[in-house]
Amino acid sequence: MTSQLSPLAERMRPRTLDDYVGQAHLVGEGCVLRRMIETGSVASFILWGPPGVGKTTLARIIANTLKSPFYTLSAVSAGVKDVREVIDKCRADARSMFTSGRPILFIDEIHRFSKSQQDSLLGAVEQGIVTLIGATTENPSFEVIRPLLSRAQVYVLKPLADEDLSRLLHHAITADERLSKRGVELESTTALFRYAGGDARKLLNILDLLDQSTPEGEKIVVNDKVVVERLQENPAAYDKNGEMHYDIISAFIKSVRGSDPDAAVYWLARMVAGGEEPEFIARRLAILAAEDIGLANPNALLLANATFDIIHKIGWPEGRIPLAECTIYLANSPKSNSAYMAINNALGEVERSGNLPVPLHLRNAPTKLMSELDYGKNYKYAHDYPGHFVRQQFLPDGLEGSHFWHSADNEQEQRQKALYDSRWGNSNDKNKK
Numbered sequence: 001m002t003s004q005l006s007p008l009a010e011r012m013r014p015r016t017l018d019d020y021v022g023q024a025h026l027v028g029e030g031c032v033l034r035r036m037i038e039t040g041s042v043a044s045f046i047l048w049g050p051p052g053v054g055k056t057t058l059a060r061i062i063a064n065t066l067k068s069p070f071y072t073l074s075a076v077s078a079g080v081k082d083v084r085e086v087i088d089k090c091r092a093d094a095r096s097m098f099t100s101g102r103p104i105l106f107i108d109e110i111h112r113f114s115k116s117q118q119d120s121l122l123g124a125v126e127q128g129i130v131t132l133i134g135a136t137t138e139n140p141s142f143e144v145i146r147p148l149l150s151r152a153q154v155y156v157l158k159p160l161a162d163e164d165l166s167r168l169l170h171h172a173i174t175a176d177e178r179l180s181k182r183g184v185e186l187e188s189t190t191a192l193f194r195y196a197g198g199d200a201r202k203l204l205n206i207l208d209l210l211d212q213s214t215p216e217g218e219k220i221v222v223n224d225k226v227v228v229e230r231l232q233e234n235p236a237a238y239d240k241n242g243e244m245h246y247d248i249i250s251a252f253i254k255s256v257r258g259s260d261p262d263a264a265v266y267w268l269a270r271m272v273a274g275g276e277e278p279e280f281i282a283r284r285l286a287i288l289a290a291e292d293i294g295l296a297n298p299n300a301l302l303l304a305n306a307t308f309d310i311i312h313k314i315g316w317p318e319g320r321i322p323l324a325e326c327t328i329y330l331a332n333s334p335k336s337n338s339a340y341m342a343i344n345n346a347l348g349e350v351e352r353s354g355n356l357p358v359p360l361h362l363r364n365a366p367t368k369l370m371s372e373l374d375y376g377k378n379y380k381y382a383h384d385y386p387g388h389f390v391r392q393q394f395l396p397d398g399l400e401g402s403h404f405w406h407s408a409d410n411e412q413e414q415r416q417k418a419l420y421d422s423r424w425g426n427s428n429d430k431n432k433k
Contacts, residue, residue, distance in 0.1 A: 008179075008208040009201045012172050014057055015064065021171075021200065022054060022164040023157050033058070033155065037065050042102075044125050046110065046134040046144065049157025052199030055135035058157075059106040062133070069093045069103040075112035083120045090130040102131050110134035111143035118145045125151050139246075159198025166193075168200055172207060179211065179220070187223035195231055206231065248274075249284060252327075256285075257292045261331035268320075268327050278319045282308040285326050296336035296410040303329055336408035345404040356396035389423050 014020045017027055017034065026033045036042045042062060047055040063070035071086045090103035105124075107113065124130045125148070132152055136143065140154050160168070166189065173184040184207075196203035206227065207220075213230055214220045252267035271281055282304070289304035307326040311319045365375035380390045395402055407417035 052201035111138040191224035342405035
């Protein structure tokens with residue numbers, strides 16, 4: 001039983017699936033986790049989702065429903081020794097005649113466990129000594145070792161929709177003993193839901209704050225003006241080290257690559273508002289200028305490099321302006337990945353054919369012995385020929401005529417291709433002496 005002095009989020013923590021809000025794709029009628037609970041057969045799994053969407057609560061509901069021994073560890077503070085001690089307890093529970101279900105081990109922030117800590121779980125999970133439920137805000141495919149990942153299904157939890165937040169809000173103001181006595185007047189919820197950002201805990205914490213900052217005897221008023229005044233903070237949800245960081249930079253890059261300056265500037269604004277490091281954004285723009293614009297507009301790389309340089313000189317908040325200028329310019333530029341593909345093609349050939357010898361005529365001959373061995377013999381110095389060009393073999397023997405760069409269909413590269421063709425002709429002619 002929780003006290004009225006406990007935080008509202010703790011007082012409102014659901015005890016059954018019927019009180020659980022959100023994640024209907026997992027716990028709705030006929031869905032996978034509900035079916036597991038109803039049949040009493042729960043396999044190990046990992047819950048992946050942002051903060052405040054019910055990962056810990058769902059694990060506790062499962063344990064309570066199945067009446068299984070429930071152990072919890074936080075990856076922030078637990079070590080290998082702690083893991084082994086808990087597994088020993090689970091092993092004892094599994095042998096006990098008084099235990100009705102397989103022990104459940106819940107590990108919060110499992111992505112923070114080291115490889116050795118995760119390794120220490122493998123045997124117990126594989127042997128069925130314990131049912132593992134992990135919770136993580138990070139992509140498990142990057143943070144959880146492959147052997148453990150193969151033994152635990154991953155379920156993705158989503159941020160709560162406004163409908164879910166509304167249901168949770170109305171439940172809190174009617175079911176919580178303190179709030180129901182005080183009375184809550186809902187005038188508007190736009191700011192409240194925006195600040196909550198799909199996070200149930202954050203929504204309840206804001207409501208708790210409104211309660212605490214409203215004098216006793218007065219009704220708690222919820223409207224956009226009151227919420228903004230009481231919070232006095234940026235509503236942007238952005239974790240520079242979390243999954244959202246990678247999702248937003250991915251959307252940013254793909255918007256520039258897709259030539260949508262409006263979307264690109266929007267995602268830029270999300271990063272700026274979230275406090276992203278300006279150097280990180282500028283670095284991605286420089287890479288993008290070479291990879292996705294490349295030879296179609298070589299000036300793009302120059303502007304990206306200048307942007308990276310000026311960011312170091314001016315910082316925030318003015319740095320947002322050159323970042324926006326560069327973003328819009330790159331988004332509107334013609335696109336080509338021919339340079340990116342060329343180096344990948346060449347690397348593929350190097351991996352396939354290995355360390356082929358450099359043709360003798362391309363080698364330097366700084367010593368008499370090297371000259372006697374024909375190093376540099378018959379090399380043609382391009383500047384001695386009309387147009388500063390003469391045909392000769394530059395690739396190793398066996399790769400003559402190979403093409404790694406293929407021009408893209410844009411004006412700049414078509415001019416380069418025409419110059420190339422005037423020198424080398426078609427691929428069958430290339431490298432012929």
